[in-house]
Amino acid sequence: MKSYTGKVLWVDLTHGTWQEETLSDEIYKKYLGGIGLGAALLYRDMPPKADPLGPDNILGFMTGLLTGAGSFFTGRWMAVAKSPLTGTWGDSNCGGTLALAIKQSGYDGILFKGASDHPVYLYIDSKGPQLLDASPYWGKDAIETEDLLIETHKSKKKPAVAAIGRAGEKLSLISGIVNDRGRIAGRSGLGAVMGSKKLKAVVLAGSKRVRAHDPIKTKWLSLKCSRDVMLPLQLLPSRLVSMFGSIIGHLPMGMSQNGILVAGIMRKWGSVGTLPASVGMGDTPFKNWAGTKYDMPGFNQKVDTDFILKTEKRKYHCRECPLGCGGIVELEGKQAESHKLEYETSASFLTMLMSTDLELAYEMNDLLNREGMDTISAGGCVAFAMECYEKGWITREDTGGSELNWGSSEAIRILLTQMVVRQGFGALLTDGVKRAAEKLVPQAADSAIHAGGQEIAYHDPRLDPGMGLHASVDPTPGRHTTGAQLYYDLYKLWTRVPGLKPAALFYPKETKFEADEYRMKGAVAVSNFTQFYNGMGMCYFGMLIGVDRVPVFEWANSVTGWNLKPEEYMEIGRRIQTLRQMFNIREGIDPRKINVSKRLLGDPPQTAGPNKGVSFDLKKLKKGYWKEIGWDAETGIPTTETVAELDLTDLVKVGGVL
Template identity: 50%
Template sequence: MNRGYMGKILWVDLTVKEFREEAIPDEIYEKYLSGTGLAAWLLSERLPAGADPLGPENILAFVSGLLTGTDSLFTGRWMVAGKSPLTGGWGDANCGGNLSPAIKRCGFDGIFFTGVSEKPVYLLINHGRPELRDAGHLWGKDTAETEEYLIAEAGGHARVAAIGPAGENLSLISGICNDRGRIAARSGLGAVMGSKRLKALVLNGKKRIPVYQRAEVQRLSRQCNKWVQLQPPFISGPMAAYVGTLMRVLPTQMAMEGMVYKILLKKWGTVSMNQMSVEIGDAPVMNWKGSNVDWGIGKSLSVNPDAFKAREKVKYHCYSCPLGCGGVCATKGPYGDVHKPEYESVLALGGLCMNGDLESIFTMNEMLNRAGMDTISAGGTVAFAMECYEQGILTREDLDGLDLTWGNAAAMITLVGKMIRREGVGDLLADGSVQAARKIGKGAEAYTMHAGGQELPMHDGRNDPGFNVHYSVEATPGRHTIGAQLYYEMFQLWKRVRGLPRPPLVYHKDRKYVADEEKAVMAAACSKFMNVANGAGLCMFGLFLGAARIPTFEWLNAATGWRKAPEEYMAIGARIQTLKQNFNIKHGIDPRSFRAVDRVVGRPPQNRGANKGRAMDIEKMRSDYWHQCGWNPKTGHPQGE
């Protein structure tokens, strides 16, 4: 039966170099979808408690989405999952590009690695025939070089995912790259791949992806595309910052309409928010202790959206994406044409470190992509080191002579290079700020801005407490790609899912900080919905169009032949959420330990800037969320399933 999924996965045992195909029963897809849902089920079943994340027992899963390749749109995301060496619990990361359909076109919904290879290897799947090949000559090469070499060797057209030196060096903030600089960056899964001595995957498959009603999927895609192509002319890049200023000074705000964000994304990409976010109070500044006052419109002008657009040579679309938020930009540095940095990278390497030097941001972004290191965690770790330097905890001698004052771009580039190579002080910082603070001591922990061991992304929960809730409650802590009050407004789920609340069109900003049941319902809905999205392989930016414009549930029914109501899909999302939470508990994690650190939740509140005086009862918000998930509101332990 044609159901959108391939119905089987490939197991690769790297220790004994054996392959095994496993058929997945239909009922598992109905229960957990594909993607991270399928991975969560398999890892929960097969990974023993206490397994060393960097040992042979850990399972590293590369999974595609259920909707990938069905002619639905925005469904080109692939996901990697495993036990995270950074947080000690469930780890996953998500990436675009063209790898996701390649996994399915090789005949599998996922490729699962176990064991550890004695020598570096890479996996080649050529039209359904897997083999492990020696990668000794590639070990040490960066991700772009590796990809180019392997594509050429495969005849010019394969899809490749690879780790760079960061993953090889077991950096706990390393990720896995594809398409010359897209990176599944979070959870430190590059180190898991490095620990297995698996350099790369090379996928060359052309299998047809079976769809129940392809014509219906395409009809839904055409409807969705009409909304994507609706693109009125918009204001200039620097002017966008003043929209943020206006939003900051007003005591009220409007529920965000995702179509507005779509227009920004289509014009500029995620960098559209660079200055606006600082102005609103959404972007953390100076290791989360600063504000828009410290990094105002004048200082951040160098990273205004038009500065990136001016360098853009061509727009970059991930597979099946009609939006094209990415881009290839020309740089003056040694790397030439590079992927346009994302908002997260620009702010982590920019405002968070008070760095307004655009060229240095391009350089560090490309260095990190090539090394396979997470730009968010790397930026967060550099900002941590800068504050330690300011406080006298790290001296110039400790920093190998670097003058790591705020905004010193040259010192930042040198430090990032050292982190990639694990050289000198770089070795101390290569595993992220939390591990570094443990080694440094002297109260350095106070300057680590993290949740559950992972550096926080560039969305300030003091502006939108929904971010702080998700940073603190998710099985993968410190992630901005799951939920927020803003996201709930843009998802517009109440238009498709019965019983979900519709936020008021205009509301006083103080309302955001009230810990009530409605906020918990909204947050739980975001988690459930994103589990569905990550099972389907959907991109969050597509989902921002709103549930009435991007037919997530309708696509799933048309692709699989199921006749599930949106509420049933949300129940699947809830099941996956519980599965991941139970995974963490099985591996010894106390859910309470994932709470975002004090500074981030407004303890003490800031005394100036956009988020002046803002604080929240994060414990109650967290407890309410757990209650909404049907878990123990005091401990976060799921009951029953």
């Protein structure tokens, strides 16, 4: 018995046909599931230089090896494709109920190629797949679509649904794929790939069983884990979290943090609970990354995360998660039930735009979740427009009369409402800041904050240069989940993986910017671990608690029946990371040219705030990372030796095999 199905489903939307592909155990041992398996299949089957919005692109809905087998933090599914936003390898990750539903349909992944000439959706129940007409749903938002499809297909088993909203239909390059009434795989613009294929939704109602190789051991590990991660912080007020952040931000030394605090904060507030501390320490950007917390004095008092708790009707757990960092909120008479703000969304719609209008942030969060647009990128676009307006590069004539002043609720509402349907002035921003800047004066490029075309998630590289490094070197640029120095501290990989040094509790701040052996080994370990746990279908919030409390390597063995050491799993992670990079190289991407905007490197340095005076050399860090992972230190191209060492030679040659 094993926890994976050994099969993926290929759906050809051009011809309206499908077929199963059976995969050997060796393939799973080599690439795991999730993004790893997706990368291998897409590398093998996608023609090089495919148009991301054309029929040659392949869109995969992937699930991890641990999903459904009795472990925790395994409710994540992953969308994979070539990103139309960045032109690079694209992936995005989401929770809810879909991950298990994919596996219950009998597959470790469902991959779409070709494109339909009319709207369709895929329906899978116990009898197998069907492609059905989605014309009645085209033009509807993702939540309405989900509700209607569940009503249509609810028999004995309630289906799980992933759909695009109107942003995906309109091919917005910052659109995502929505499931569970407003959770969204938002990054990499993969909603547009779905829209380009005229695939409105995936509806999964399978009941196939998933079983661990060793269910008793797996449950024993889960029981122990559930006891180890439940830190009761119910009485902790948000102002104490804020004070904690301020103290860390102003300490003369750097201080590593502990994952058990993450678990407590997540359980009480969700990711938005980190906002006060992040603001305090200089992690959260203000005013399109040009400002500081001193531009919005008293922000943490005006935007009280405890207020969010007061509007929370109940906690929301993704499947197989004991934490429950999600929540369903309601503003009586103003905002119907919706998923609560995540940290990223709150930074995106509040600090980045110099707004304290929390009710508007709720409203816009719901709008974007419904229409399937990434809140991270969308807020970055509005911030860019506001800065351009301030500098006179966009005028009232351009906006149709709207004044795009910082903090203007009216401007935020108008822009986002236009963006999701590609209308009016907002249409300029529908494909992200890089493309918007190309249509304005040349100076606007410096205000368009991105890496490789993707807006950067809201953790300041001037505080944690690892955020800037990973957002630049990871094959999917601009992401915050791919790595950071903070994550090295929190993951505590040194407790399981030989050869890694423990993080010191205190360290001189300037050492963060060094490309020394400790930092570079740590950065590569974080990358490899990220690819490993993505292959397992695990949640990064869960991983932040630390592998000393979350037995991910032990689960991996008990669930699959393998007997691999943590360092062997880490090496599989390196293989996946390298394969994702090889995908980019084949696409003609030059890794040297993908960098976070210079503003985030302290060019020019900030004149106030916790990151005052900071600037650093990203190129040096990138070279250090490339050398450590086994890619050419000057070009970022994986070396022939590394490709051979990772047993990728057969795959990356023309007509390659897994």
